Amino acid sequence: MTEKTSVDERPTLVLTGASRGIGHATVKRFSAAGWRVITCSRHAFSDKCPWPMGPEDHIQVDLSDPENLGYAVQEMRKRLEANGSKLHALVNNAGISPKGDKGARLDSMDTPMHIWRHVFQVNFFAPIMLGRGLFNELKKAGGSIVNVTSIAGSRVHPFAGTAYATSKAALASLTREMAADFGPHGIRVNAIAPGEIDTSILSPGTEKMIEDFPLRRLGRPDEVADTIHYLCSPQSSYVTGAEIHINGGQHV
Numbered sequence: 001m002t003e004k005t006s007v008d009e010r011p012t013l014v015l016t017g018a019s020r021g022i023g024h025a026t027v028k029r030f031s032a033a034g035w036r037v038i039t040c041s042r043h044a045f046s047d048k049c050p051w052p053m054g055p056e057d058h059i060q061v062d063l064s065d066p067e068n069l070g071y072a073v074q075e076m077r078k079r080l081e082a083n084g085s086k087l088h089a090l091v092n093n094a095g096i097s098p099k100g101d102k103g104a105r106l107d108s109m110d111t112p113m114h115i116w117r118h119v120f121q122v123n124f125f126a127p128i129m130l131g132r133g134l135f136n137e138l139k140k141a142g143g144s145i146v147n148v149t150s151i152a153g154s155r156v157h158p159f160a161g162t163a164y165a166t167s168k169a170a171l172a173s174l175t176r177e178m179a180a181d182f183g184p185h186g187i188r189v190n191a192i193a194p195g196e197i198d199t200s201i202l203s204p205g206t207e208k209m210i211e212d213f214p215l216r217r218l219g220r221p222d223e224v225a226d227t228i229h230y231l232c233s234p235q236s237s238y239v240t241g242a243e244i245h246i247n248g249g250q251h252v
């Protein structure tokens with residue numbers, strides 16, 4: 001008698017930075033739409049997580065450590081075997097925005113080089129390593145990559161530091177390059193650039209900024225998650241190399 005192996009038919013997402021903010025809202029959005037979501041963050045799986053997925057769909061990884069990330073990619077590929085080694089979406093959402101003393105903005109004169117390298121490893125090199133490491137699985141599913149950039153990548157921001165801003169500008173350029181390289185293999189690559197979204201990454205004083213925004217309010221994580229979901233769905237099947245700005249008109 002041959003043993004019957006069952007394949008999980010749900011579309012699958014690998015999502016970094018799933019534990020809070022935009023990532024947390026993204027898990028909820030995709031889960032509600034019937035996706036399997038493999039979450040990644042530095043923390044271990046918590047029983048307090050409000051959705052049904054267990055530790056088998058969580059990978060504890062420190063994206064600032066290339067060696068640890070290499071192991072995590074191997075682990076992701078192993079976990080995807082349950083889905084016939086198909087990956088339908090990779091969302092590079094995790095990001096860090098270090099501040100100086102008392103929350104001061106770190107500018108291009110004062111940012112210590114070790115902080116600059118740390119920021120680039122998490123915000124920029126990790127998405128490259130994940131995109132390349134999961135290429136075969138994405139190709140098999142005709143999948144989609146979404147890189148989370150930022151409004152700070154295109155203009156000087158009052159609170160976001162220079163290392164953060166330049167890492168996000170580089171990630172926007174990487175999106176364009178990857179769209180060109182991955183497109184012939186049937187993989188779409190897009191970015192979303194959030195403005196001021198109500199999460200823990202915001203600095204005090206942001207409330208004052210929104211008085212001048214056309215929509216006069218902060219964005220909500222679920223509004224960002226909806227756009228990420230659109231970019232991973234067949235509704236956006238001819239969209240690649242794009243960066244969608246989600247900022248309430250902040251730059252008009």
Ligand SMILES: NC(=O)c1ccc[n+]([C@@H]2O[C@H](COP(=O)([O-])OP(=O)(O)OC[C@H]3O[C@@H](n4cnc5c(N)ncnc54)[C@H](OP(=O)(O)O)[C@@H]3O)[C@@H](O)[C@H]2O)c1
Binds near residue numbers: 019043064194198
């Ligand atoms: N909120 C905004 O207004 C805004 C605006 C523009 C762009 N963005 C971008 O949107 C993305 C999400 O932002 P957010 O506001 O939701 O951030 P957040 O609330 O600070 O969450 C950041 C996430 O990244 C994870 N993370 C941080 N360092 C990590 C590391 N070394 N390895 C693995 N995971 C790590 C954190 O998980 P652990 O702590 O568990 O590791 C957490 O889940 C970021 O890329 C950010 O730059 C946000």
